[in-house]
Amino acid sequence: MKTQRNAHLKKVIVDYKKLNNKILDLLVNKYPDGYDDEDVITFRNAQNEIVECVEVKTEDTLYLVKVSKRLVAAMEDHDDSDDNAEKNHDLPSESID
DSSP states (O other), X not given: OOOGGGTTXXXXXXXXXXXXXXXXXXXXXXXXXXXXGGGOEEEEOTTSOEEEEEEEEOSSEEEEEEOOHHHHXXXXXXXXXXXXXXXXXXXXOOOOO
């Protein structure tokens, strides 16, 4: 069922295999400690299959990202790689004389 506040947004269902860094960033920022059962949206697709997703939004798009074990691992790996990049960025650089 559509709600008025999301009626203007483009709706995109995204599978784990199609995730890009932008969507992973949105997921990690919205669910830094992972998502819970109450965050999961369940519906039936056109093939009458049950689909479970979590929702993230941009200004113009509502992404429904399909839930899977691989999604959880991808979010954790993405968050870890961001943390490592920040740590390495903060390290003082050494000059070779």
